[in-house]
Amino acid sequence: MWRLKIAEGENEPYLYSTNNFVGRQTWEFNPNVGTPLERQEVDQARQNFYNNRFYRKSSADLLWRMQFLKEKNFEQKIPQVKVEDGEEITEETARTTLRRAVHFFSALQASDGHWPAENAGPLFFLPPLVICLYITGHLDVVFSSQHRKEILRYIYNHQNEDGGWGLHIEGHSIMFSTVLNYVCMRILGEGRDGGEDNACSRARSWILDHGSATHIPSWGKTWLSVIYIYYSNSTCEDVYYPRLLLQDLIWDTLYLFGEPFFTNWPLNKLVREKALRIIMKHIHYEDKNSRYITIGCIEKVLCMLACWVEDPLGDYFKKHLVRISDYLWVAEDGMKMQTFGSQAWDTAFAIQALLASNLAQEIPDVIKRAHDFIKTSQVKENPSGDFKSMYRHISKGSWTFSDQDHGWQVSDCTAEGLKCCLYLSMMSPELIGERMEAERLYDSVNILLFLQSKNGGLAVWEPAGAQEWLELLNPIEFAADIVIEHEYVECTVSAIDALVLFKELYPNHRKKEIDNFIKNAVKYLQDTQMTDGSWYGSWGIYSRKNLFEGGDDVSIDMDQVGGKDISMSSGPITRERAKRLQQTF
Secondary structure, three states, X not given: OEEEEEOOOOOOOOOOOOOOOOOOEEEEEOOOOOOHHHHHHHHHHXXXXXXXXXXXXXXXXXXXXXXXXXXXXXXXXXXXXXXXXXXXXXXXXXXXHHHHHHHHHHHOOOOOOOOOOOOOOEXXXXXXXXXXXXXXXXXXXXXXXXXXXXXXXXXXXXXXXXXXXXXXXXXXXXXXXXXXXXXXXXXXXXXXXXXXXXXXXXXXXXXXXXXXXXXXXXXXXXXXXXXXXXXXXXXXXXXXOOOOHHHHHHHHHHHXXXXXXXXXOOHHHHHHXXXXXXXXXHHHHHHHHOOOOOOOHHHHHHHHHHHHHHXXXXXXXXXXXXXXXXXXXXXXXXXXXXXXXXXXXXXXXXHHHHHHOOXXXXXXXXXXXHHHHHHHHOOOOOOOOOHHHHOOOOOOOOOOXXXXXXXXXXXXXXXXXXXXXXXXXXXXXXXXXXXXXXXXXXXXXXXXXXXXXXXXXXXXXXXXXXXXXXXXXXXXXXXXXOOOOOOEXXXXXXXXXXXXXXXXXXXXXXXXXXXXXXXXXXXXXXXXXXXXXXXXXXOOOOOOOHHHOOOOOOOEOXXXXXXXXXXXXXXXOOHHHHHHHHHHO
């Protein structure tokens, strides 16, 4: 059976960590684990997903949940409350139901304090990894027969009824994902007409019916070229996000006229080889500072392939291989490749939800472990060396989306991590353990202040500031706004929340800068609000936060934004909430 392992890796060669692998989650197959009943339950979960795959596209992450609940011998002792139609829902009924949920959710916490979760869905993540391992000769080294079985299960489960695959598990069929998944099946051993429910022949029919594989967009052409099954430069493409004619002109010109010049003497020596050396320098820097995780799954495969091309037997490539498992996830729908983990992000919200339940006193060990995870996962250092020359920014004091080893600061992850530490600092050490040092809180504030753009908003990774016209250089036909950083309402609101709370608890630290930050951030929200009163949501987190409604969140007097002051009312993150927390705990 497959088992999820937590915070392991210290004995593996070529693998290293900045915090003893806290937050690392990897899957391992052990044929000797599991009772007949447990295996039957797993098989039933898989069959249920398959039977409903066209109606319920995402998995329920049942495998690790079943594992954790059994390992902890969890037994729900709080009786279920049923409310009949028309029956009044009392406070006691709601509280009992909440207690059941809190105790169940607490049982799903990992040993290092985080809550595991899948962060996947796009159907073009896994095939490039399979292609990369195939051409480097490491497919059988990294993927066992059980890996292959689960990867194929995932591909079969998410094949659409028409035979193709979408950009993501909810999407309609497109050439890009369909060709890549077809190639993936063939590399993993399926015959021309093989696969469950004739998966290969159905996929091939879809491809031929929609113009053949020559219609795959440029990114797909790149991977097909890597394995020598695509040679020409057809401009007839099935695109998810059509490019402008100017963009096509730019890229076609570079290909048709630039390539012949830069691949032949003397420009291949004077320009191309120098450029490749600079590129490899940046790749090695990125690899080192992310412990060979890289910023995400797309870059992971490309950087790994580049290291193999440079030296197939070198340590750089070997260090990449041992971090592949950080991206793989197993559920009842099979094995998939994650964008990267969401450990820190999920845990920050889990902590806030548990505290909002006012039941933390019933689960003190859970709160302590979660607090320890958040503290341990904070990034303690900036990128190594002269990071500015490598186009990196400060990261000390931030939180990543996943774990500390990942190393890449994220604005809203930093804000939510900071909020957790501030909330918990109001409580008794007997419940939460040792509070985070003030200096480390100051480091987080420094990151948030640094990441604010001139227009008051916050981007995800680094300060936005590049010119918008650079988006014309976007070579990707299925994603917009990816060349430069852009500000987002979600990141901005999280930062406002965090700094309002910080200001309440540390009123004298960088007071003027924080006030200006909040004022400018609120102005950004005003400027980006749509005519119907809503905001465009880019990350699926906030569409309309209670920021301007009072209630339980921060309330900012919008009439004062353009004036000299910003007033803030009391909510759960202000003085009154602090007093209640202190009285309760």
